[in-house]
Amino acid sequence: MKVLAIDAGARRSAVSRAVESAARSAEAAGAQVTRVRLDEREIRFCTSCGFCGTSGACKIEDDLPSLAALIAGADGVIFGTPGYFRRANVCTKAFLDRLSGYFGAHARGAETRACARGRSAVVITACSAPEPFATFFGYSTGPVRELRRALEFAGLRFVGSLAVTDLWRRSGPDEVDERKASSLGRILVGRI
Template identity: 35%
Template structure:
């Protein structure tokens, strides 16, 4: 299985990066093929008006590394988004990742059907870093990733949040977010996921009672 870890912070030694490395460590311990990318190495521009800036062959004309990053995304079986919380939302780099995908799944792209098919049915994880511990600070982001996951028929399997201000300070968070991030990476493809609808057939138990 292939896991893509996307870091939405420009700080290579920041708290988001520390948590992302924990995800990678956990995934590799489970034998997962892991790719970790810092988004600002690949995204140099926000989404433009595709009707005016596409190349004659339908490809995106923005000359940065997003196409390669998007190919990594299409090829993976799961992705963990690691972002700092800025103004109670995702970082601009992380939001730009979602926005830029539009160019490739829009009907005006020559291979949009392929992109749509490969964007779907992934395992999704979310890792957040914030200065404050206020629980509500993450709610808007969790909702956005939840809706992205449901829109793409993906499984949103876990959220980890750590607190810290100085770079790397998250390792001192007594709630243990680095261990939780490592566990998320290790379990991303095996963690139980259920999201019931009214008519969903289901067992009367959630967890097996067998020892």
């Protein structure tokens, strides 16, 4: 079974460590994990040209086609992004906006929505706000909601999430967050 671990954080910080914990746990449960850091890939913004609506693929030449193929070939996806002002970061936004050309209802290429259907996904996010403010004001729940909608649109089944909060006081996930991230990796493999 194959799992794709996508880390959209620009720094090796809370999101990176939590995604890595989930990935190691998935490996321990028997999955073959491929790790991708979005900041090391070239992903340009959608230009709203409409090409994907007629051709089923995006005409922008960058790393997105290879990432779409990785998603289509994976049985499960771990997706981590930092949250900024109740939203996923800009790298994640560019990635998600352009995935519709590959997984949308109009997609006609080799990587179609049908390829992703039946796959499972978990989401990991991090923000500086402490609880209960992170949840109440959407600093932690906003990015999870955004990713969940996009991944479900692509045909993936959402099976869980983790929000690492209160990072204004600490540099990364604590032991409890690490255990939750590891648990997400096991849950993902169990749902495949």
